Amino acid sequence: MAHPQRGLGTMNNGILPNHSSTVEEKKHRSNGSISWTKPVSLPIPGVRTRRLRIFVPNVASFPHLRSSRVRRTRAPLLCFVCLALVLTVTFVFRAHGSQKWSESWPPSTGDSSTLVFRREDLQRIWKWEIASGHYPSHEPIPKQIGLKTPPINPGVPYQKRIGRPSRYRSPTEDFDTDTYGVGPKRVYLENQSRYPNVAYPPRPVPGSVADMDMIMKHCNFSTGKYVRDCLEVLRIGGGLDNGRRVRRGNTDDWQYIYQEQASNSTEPVYDVNPDPILQHNLPSTTGVDGKVDADAGLYRKRGAEWEAQVVLPPTLHHRPSASLPTPCDPENPRVYHMFWTGPFTDKPYLALLSFLFTQNTGIHLNNYPEDSLVCRPQFWMWINPGPAASVPNPTALRDMYTQLKESPWASPFLHPRFKDVIQFKLWNTTEQLDGVPEIKDEWRDLQDTLFNSGGHVISVPAQKAKESTTVSASGNGTVVTSTKKPDEEDLVNRTGSKSSSSYDRLSVILSDMARFVLCHRFGGIYLDADTIFLRDWEELWGWKGAFAYRWSRLEKYNTAVLRMHKGSALGTFLFRTALKNGLDFHPMTVSLYTADAHLENLLLRLPDALFDSAWLNTENFQRDRPPQPYFTEFAEFFDTPAQNSAAPQALGFDGFFKGAYSYHFHNFWWKPFDPARNWPDLGPRFKAGEDTARAILEMENKLKIKNLKTKDTKITEILSSKSLEDGAETESVESDKRDLDWSAVLKRTFESYLRGERPNMYGEWLQW
Structure with missing residues (x-):
């Protein structure tokens, strides 16, 4: 039996479908309607990083043009399309005149640009930060910044620069810019406890510095590094594995902490003249007025003007900690x-x-x-x-x-x-x-x-007190206007x-x-x-x-x-x-x-x-x-x-992401760290605060109100409550949670230090 729906679905103005195979028919049906136009990308003379995108008639959208009769006579149509392209390009260039193509907006896909600074100001920002010692890294400066002279970098040690021979570099090759290191020498430290003080890890050496290039080498997720391996490098290089180190091979490459040596003599002046092979060939656009666009390749924020020249304070002076007076x-x-x-x-x-x-x-x-x-x-x-x-x-x-x-x-x-x-x-x-x-x-x-x-x-309306009108309970018809506080549960309050x-x-x-x-x-x-x-x-x-x-x-x-x-x-x-x-x-x-x-x-x-x-x-x-x-x-x-x-409980503080500098638990503001002891437990010196917190907690439990607003109840009223006159119940281990969570263990560990019952993580006892 024939498939009438297939025939009806492909009929167009009385023309029956003409498919050479079922595959061609399926492809045609899945395409649905065909656009009347299609985009064509054309190169822009003098602009290597941009192309002109125009729309031309889509021949495929006209079924009668796909017939064999028209195929034999489509040469005039192609000529017409070419003529249309030439006229379109001419019209666009005349309309824009001397407009700079580098100020065009980036492609519509993805996020729009946020940039409001010209390349000259971006260069000045880079130079200011580097000269102030805020770039103690060997990473190069992106080629888009366009620095032609390698900046002097006091944040990295001096190292003789070996340039790449120009015969190995294309004269039009773009590349990142390195910096000239003129800073003090780095001495990498092996910070370990020494006998007999081996119970706790040592404090870091005052004035020591973390080599972030080294940390990125061992910890960068983009290069496939594992958090587990990174933490091992951090704790071994930082001396935190005190008493728990197992034998490894040579771990000198894991030493990421150093000190800068202060120089007693006048720092030598190094030759920092521009290397001829470091001259950039940035994208540039020459407009009809013959001017070169210095901001080519940068995409300005849509609808925004370039910022006026940025005003910066004098650069700072980088000095090693050993040379500071304090x-x-x-x-x-x-x-x-x-x-x-x-x-x-x-x-x-x-x-x-x-x-x-x-x-x-x-x-x-x-x-x-x-x-x-x-x-x-x-x-x-x-x-x-x-x-x-x-x-x-x-x-x-x-x-x-x-x-x-x-x-x-x-x-x-x-x-x-x-x-x-x-x-x-x-x-x-x-x-x-x-x-x-x-x-x-x-x-x-x-x-x-x-x-x-x-x-x-989020729009925030002006705060206004809410008024309500009520009739006096005495029945005399008196109208009373009262003022209510804003709703404290809405988003604004x-x-x-x-x-x-x-x-x-x-x-x-x-x-x-x-x-x-x-x-x-x-x-x-x-x-x-x-x-x-x-x-x-x-x-x-x-x-x-x-x-x-x-x-x-x-x-x-x-x-x-x-x-x-x-x-x-x-x-x-x-x-x-x-x-x-x-x-x-x-x-x-x-x-x-x-x-x-x-x-x-x-x-x-x-x-x-x-x-x-x-x-x-x-x-x-x-x-x-x-x-x-x-x-x-x-x-x-x-x-x-x-x-x-x-x-x-078995591992305690030492078993919690050892090597990391901090832990971020991502919100959970409403979740208590220690539900069984949800009060500050800091010993007799701070007993008043502890009693207050325990009284509030007991009141909440007695009243069985989960959302008790304690700030609307005066603390003195809670403490004077008859139900609390006999004081808190005697604590017993049976009333505590058997298996403590990580949050509770950390809270109780820190509190025991302030009570003077244990030292801090570096073995220092708090003596009251």
């Missing part, structure tokens, strides 16, 4: 920043505890020596007292300290013992943005769209994340911007509040470059850890670029900023093994050889699977 470099302040919104909880509490447990703060000394050779780090906890979109009131600073004193999680850090290393600071968005010279006169034009994350803008469904997204977006503001204004390293320190960061401070870390498998940034210099050229670039892109500081957007400008090496993207060792495993990568511990999802930090639940 242990701390005034141009490189050793400050950790953290941003927090809403009530203080166990999350920033544990971040501060881990800071005291790992960093060289000297709090174990009753009197810190004035002649110490150690640069003592500081931790600045920035508090945004209300919702992210609110405006602080005039008494905000006083109110902040009142709340900190009443908070059981924050009050311990107000103890005089910590005053030189932990400081609480009030965040004021207006004040902070006004303190950034690059945007202070323009950011208010964007204040209605200030909460911009990855191009997704949230202060903290109480669950996965009530997530404080505005605070997260604000923190995306705050980290760049703080690092650019004050210098230092920013860390997200869901970060736990795992070792001393001495050698990270010694490395003078800027860095963030990698977004798992993607070659994008995660700025949960961000290091930048105060008032740097890189910071100027980022703020001016962000201003022209809606003040968007989402890490994915920042990745576009640096990629479009070819500045990625100035903000080094370190492997996530250093700060986020579980991330690849949680995304189903490297599960054939995972690190210890093995997390298939971040929630396992808080709820360790039963089959692996012996590891936390």
Whole structure:
């Protein structure tokens, strides 16, 4: 039987289908409708990197043109098409006149360009950072920057340059530009404990530096390196495997920490004249006016103008730590920043505890020596007292300290013992943005769209008190107008994340911007509040470059850890670029900023093994050889699977991603670290805060209210409750959880150090 549908489906204006085979018929039917036009790509004279894309009539769209009768007479049609192409090209060139083709937009596929800086300014930014010692790397400068003379680099040691003979290089070959190293010599260290002090690993040598080129060599996911292997290199090269090292071959190649030798004599002047073979042949376009476009190959942001010539401060002077008059470099302040919104909880509490447990703060000394050779780090906890979109009131600073004193999680850090290393600071968005010279006169034009994350803008309406009208209960008809507070559970008025469904997204977006503001204004390293320190960061401070870390498998940034210099050229670039892109500081957007400008090496993207060792495993990568511990999802930090639940207590802190600098547990703000002992357990000196937290917890359990709003109940009322007069019940081991999770083990480890029951990870006892 015939297939009528096949015939009907292919009939067009009475013409019956004419297919030589069923394969041809199937191909024709699957194509559906055919476009009347098709694109043709033509080369543009004088522009090697761009092609002209035009649309011409699609002969295949006319069925009658495919007949055998027309095929014999299509020569005139081809002539017509060629004539149309010539006329189109002529029209386009006349219409554009002297327009520069390099300013055309990039292909429509993928993300549009964010670039607003010319090549000349990008060169100046590179030169400023290199001359200031902020590029202690042997990686070359991308050829798109177009530097014809190799810059002098004081961040890398002097090495005689051996140029490639010109006979082996094409005269039109494009290539990256190396730098001339003129810096001090590097001496790589084997930092190991010596008998009899062998119970704990040694502190890093003051002034030591991490060789990031070496770390990238052993840890780069793009070259197939495993997190497990990277952590072994990090702990052996850092001397953290104290007492647990098994015999290996020669591990000199794993020594990634060095010291720079200070020179006692005048530094020699090296010949840095341009090497003739280093002259670039960049893409250039000559317009009809005969001028050469210096920005050829760069794609400007659609609809934006080029930035005016960038104004940069004088370059800094790179000096080895041994030649500094004091242990701390005034141009490189050793400050950790953290941003927090809403009530203080166990999350920033544990971040501060881990800071005291790992960093060289000297709090174990009753009197810190004035002649110490150690640069003592500081931790600045920035508090945004209300919702992210609110405006602080005039008494905000006083109110902040009142709340900190009443908070059981924050009050311990107000103890005089910590005053030189932990400081609480009030965040004021207006004040902070006004303190950034690059945007202070323009950011208010964007204040209605200030909460911009990855191009997704959350509009924040002006805060207005809600009024309601009620009739007096006395029945006299009196109308009473009352004022209600804004709904604290809506997106705008949230202060903290109480669950996965009530997530404080505005605070997260604000923190995306705050980290760049703080690092650019004050210098230092920013860390997200869901970060736990795992070792001393001495050698990270010694490395003078800027860095963030990698977004798992993607070659994008995660700025949960961000290091930048105060008032740097890189910071100027980022703020001016962000201003022209809606003040968007989402890490994915920042990745576009640096990629479009070819500045990625100035903000080094370190492997996530250093700060986020579980991330690849949680995304189903490297599960054939995972690190210890093995997390298939971040929630396992808080709820360790039963089959692996012996590891936390058996291995303890030393078994938790040993070698990594920190751990990022990715949110879970609503999940307590230690549900069985969800209070600060710091000993008799801080018993008042402990009693308050335990009273609140007991009240919650007694009332069986999961979402109890303790901030609406005065602490004194809770403590005076009749149900609490007899005090807490006697603790017993039976009331504790049998198999402790990793989060609980780390919390109890840090707390035992502050109680004076154990030393910190470097064997230093806190004497009260």
